[in-house]
Amino acid sequence: xxxxxxxxxxxxxxxxxxxxxxxxxxxxxxxxxxxxxxxxxxxxxxxxxxxxxxxxxxxxxxxxxxxxxxxxxxxxxxxxxxxxxxxxxxxxxxxxxxxxxxxxxxxxxxxxxxxxxxxxxxxxxxxxxxxxxxxxxxxxxxxxxxxxxxxxxxxxxxxxxxxxxxxxxxxxxxxxxxxxxxxxxxxxxxxxxxxxxxxxxxxxxxxxxxxxxxxxxxxxxxxxxxxxxxxxxxxxxxxxxxxxxxxxxxxxxxxxxxxxxxxxxxxxxxxxxxxxxxxxxxxxxxxxxxxxxxxxxxxxxxxxxxxxxxxxxxxxxxxxxxxxxxxxxxxxxxxxxxxxxxxxxxxxxxxxxxxxxxxxxxxxxxxxxxxxxxxxxxxxxxxxxxxxxxxxxxxxxxxxxxxxxxxxxxxxxxxxxxxxxxxxxxxxxxxxxxxxxxxxxxxxxxxxxxxxxxxxxxxxxxxxxxxxxxxxxxxxxxxxxxxxxxxxxxxxxxxxxxxxxxxxxxxxxxxxxxxxxxxxxxxxxxxxxxxxxxxxxxxxxxxxxxxxxxxxxxxxxxxxxxxxxxxxxxxxxxxxxxxxxxxxxxxxxxxxxxxxxxxxxxxxxxxxxxxxxxxxxxxxxxxxxxxxxxxxxxxxxxxxxxxxxxxxx
Numbered sequence: 001x002x003x004x005x006x007x008x009x010x011x012x013x014x015x016x017x018x019x020x021x022x023x024x025x026x027x028x029x030x031x032x033x034x035x036x037x038x039x040x041x042x043x044x045x046x047x048x049x050x051x052x053x054x055x056x057x058x059x060x061x062x063x064x065x066x067x068x069x070x071x072x073x074x075x076x077x078x079x080x081x082x083x084x085x086x087x088x089x090x091x092x093x094x095x096x097x098x099x100x101x102x103x104x105x106x107x108x109x110x111x112x113x114x115x116x117x118x119x120x121x122x123x124x125x126x127x128x129x130x131x132x133x134x135x136x137x138x139x140x141x142x143x144x145x146x147x148x149x150x151x152x153x154x155x156x157x158x159x160x161x162x163x164x165x166x167x168x169x170x171x172x173x174x175x176x177x178x179x180x181x182x183x184x185x186x187x188x189x190x191x192x193x194x195x196x197x198x199x200x201x202x203x204x205x206x207x208x209x210x211x212x213x214x215x216x217x218x219x220x221x222x223x224x225x226x227x228x229x230x231x232x233x234x235x236x237x238x239x240x241x242x243x244x245x246x247x248x249x250x251x252x253x254x255x256x257x258x259x260x261x262x263x264x265x266x267x268x269x270x271x272x273x274x275x276x277x278x279x280x281x282x283x284x285x286x287x288x289x290x291x292x293x294x295x296x297x298x299x300x301x302x303x304x305x306x307x308x309x310x311x312x313x314x315x316x317x318x319x320x321x322x323x324x325x326x327x328x329x330x331x332x333x334x335x336x337x338x339x340x341x342x343x344x345x346x347x348x349x350x351x352x353x354x355x356x357x358x359x360x361x362x363x364x365x366x367x368x369x370x371x372x373x374x375x376x377x378x379x380x381x382x383x384x385x386x387x388x389x390x391x392x393x394x395x396x397x398x399x400x401x402x403x404x405x406x407x408x409x410x411x412x413x414x415x416x417x418x419x420x421x422x423x424x425x426x427x428x429x430x431x432x433x434x435x436x437x438x439x440x441x442x443x444x445x446x447x448x449x450x451x452x453x454x455x456x457x458x459x460x461x462x463x464x465x466x467x468x469x470x471x472x473x474x475x476x477x478x479x480x481x482x483x484x485x486x487x488x489x490x491x492x493x494x495x496x497x498x499x500x501x502x503x504x505x506x507x508x509x510x511x512x513x514x515x516x517x518x519x520x521x522x523x524x525x526x527x528x529x530x531x532x533x534x535x536x537x538x539x540x541x542x543x544x545x546x547x548x549x550x551x552x553x554x555x556x557x558x559x560x561x562x563x564x565x566x567x568x569x570x571x572x573x574x575x576x577x578x579x580x581x582x583x584x585x586x587x588x589x590x591x592x593x594x595x596x597x598x599x600x601x602x603x604x605x606x607x608x609x610x611x612x613x614x615x616x617x618x619x620x621x622x623x624x625x626x627x628x629x630x631x632x633x634x635x636x637x638x639x640x641x642x643x644x645x646x647x648x649x
Contacts, residue, residue: 047311051094052304056115058099059317060089066115072307072319073331074601081110081118090299093135098157100140102130107140109157122158126150134173134180139163139197141180143170149182151197164198176217179203179239183215189224191239204239206232214258221245221283225258228272235283245283261303266290266325268308270301273645275310277325290325295622296337296645307331318603329640330603330622337621338390339643340607345396348422349610349617351624352391353643357403359422360641365615365626368641374417374425376405389413393440395447400463401425402447404437412437414449416463431458431466443487446507450485454496457507470508474500483534484523484565491547493530495523501547514547522565522576522608529553529591531573533566539575539584541591553592558584565608567616572597572632574616576606583609583618583625585632600627600635 049060057075059065066079083089083103091102097113098121107130108123128150132143140160142150149166168190172183180200182190189212191204206224209232214225220237230249234242250256257269257276265281274294280287295318299311306323310333318333338354347363348371359372376389389405392412396402399420406412414437416429435451442448445461446469457470484495490505491513501514520534528545538558543551560578567574571589575581583606585598604620611617614630615638626639 045316046088046314047299047317048088048090048313049092049300050302050309050311050317051092051099052302052307052309053094053096056112057302057309057317058092058094058112059311060092060101062088064089064092064099064101064110064118066112066118067317068115069307069309069319072321073603075317075319075332079112079114079116079118081120084108084120084123091130091133093133095135095137098154100133100135102133102142104129104131107133107142107152107160109154109160111157122156122160124152124160124162132170132172134175136175136178136180136194136197139194141173141175141194143173143182145169145171149173149180149200151200153197164200166192166200168192168200168202171213172215174215174217174222181215181217181222181236183212183224185211185213188212189215189222189234189242191236191242193239204236204242206234206242206244208244216259216262218262221262223259223262223267225256225269228255228257231256231259231269233280233287246286248287260301261308263303268301268303270298270310272298274298275301275308275328277322277328279325291328293320293328293642294645330642332603337604337623337643337645339604339619339621339623341391341394342608342610342617342619342624343394343396344610344612344617349624350394350396350401351619351643352394352403355389355391355405357391357394357401358643359419359425360624361422362615362617362626362639365628365639368624368626368639370641372419372423372425374401374403376403376415392438395440395442397442397460400428400460402440402442402460404434404440404449406436406438412451414440414447414458414466416460416466418463429460429462429464429466431468439483439485441485441487441492443504446504448485448487448492448504450483450494450496454494454500455485455492455502455510457504457510459507470504470506470510472502472510472512474512483519483521486523486525486530488525493523493525493544495520495532499523499530499532499542499550501544501550514544514550516542516550516552518542518552521563524566524568524573526568531566531568531588533563533575536561538563538577539566539573539586539594541588541594543591554594556586556594556596564606567609567611569611572611572629574609574611574629576609576618578607579605582606583616583627583635585629585635587632598629598632598635600637 045061055070057067063083064081067075087103093100101108111119128144128147134141138155140152151164152160174181178195180192188209189206192200211226216223222234224232233245255271257271261268267278269276277291278287302309308320319331321329341352343350349360355377357374360368392404414431417425437451439450447458449456455472459469492502494500499516502510520532522533524531530542532540540555560581563577565576573586575584582601602620604622616627618625623642627635
């Protein structure tokens, strides 16, 4: 939906308009669904930690959420255990059949022997903040920062008993055998012998790493992290005398991450904005970075088999296929982002991503590569980030790429870039003050721009001097949906709060020739038919052979009810059906009887689709998905490009 592309400043204006509309019927899909302890969750609960055993993933959320991940691309919630203290859980430890849950102060113990019917057994409230926990059955160790380590006996999980408090400063813990490894921001690493839990004894230490706030142990090696800026690997075969094997230091703009999993020769580190995969097979060699995957935010990760589970805070749980460590593949979970429009020209795909337009070479669909980029907000000492332009739509007129954008201050513009040198796009023309320009279509020497007026026509015969030559004005409804525009021959088809058809044979004098009471999020004209995506109907097909007598010939309800876009070619309609519907494929060779013949779920939200040859290219928020649709009944993903996260405010 185009409204969701707008930055906050403009969206807030539209929300005010919405406040005056009557509320009827059920809540539309995609609206906030649940609130809990002051946190609002859209579509999916938050995820602050995750552990996996067998076919089940246990997620720290507004309570304990249990997912069946037999099919990682479509995990299913099978169990839920509410937080007894009505707080968000932040840390988990699984020692089957028991799970230990921390919310920063309270330790709760659950029985998950039956994942579909988890049970709360007992809880313990600490007088201090709890930043981490470790288990060495039958004892729980709670890290309480400068307050020390609180030790509980959990022989009876229903009634955990405090048995000792050790005054050592503790910011992170890891238990291995009879030893407890303690990361201490003040002193570095301490190694405690906990064979007598009431009398932990320090037997070894490493003091050359102040600021340590994370520790992980695998075999003979301990991995320490210092706020993500330093990573240290120690050999702790002899706990009395740890020895340094390797140390990595990053700048403040980079992130080493903290190690949270080791599997075979691979080390997985959780970073502030994603994860890294390092290859490290021999202690005598330096680790090699295989992948550095960025998302907006991340909290914890867990590796099980060929899959990596990433808890991303308020954005929920994401699952990645890491069978190829150098190419992690996003399998499921919301992938919020700004990749919302895609356009194919030859061997290149242009995709919008916030204030960037990325240019990818897709000659080999299985391996798309970025070869160029357009920044719609070139650096300026006077901008202060207040008027950041967010790309709305793109179109192509050889050799120029045209784009509309709208800023947080409510102004918008048309930009024209020469992309004859694909690696170095050059801005050659710009037209400012276009109202709230959104959708864009090109026909001949004219660019047709949908805004609230609702149409502006721009002469682009001289790309360096685009000029407004015509416009069509009407009184907008209280809620205007700048959803889509398409131009075919002498007609412009505008999808706003209704379908509006204008005769533009004289661009300076567009005139209305037909209207129809429908609305939606995307529009595509094919012959005498207009295909509309959205409007709570799903896919609607209209006969516009006579613009003055428009008739609906068919509609088909899609799972989301509010698809974002549609592309029609060779007798098939490809529908980008939002977050819930993925990519739907319809046989529309008989427009009055559309038949859904194929479907594939997209891990992110399917925003738009472009079909070229035997491939469908889908912008799904977090990146570009490429599907082989030669057999429309069985679309198969063949390639994926993950977009870097962008800050749009």
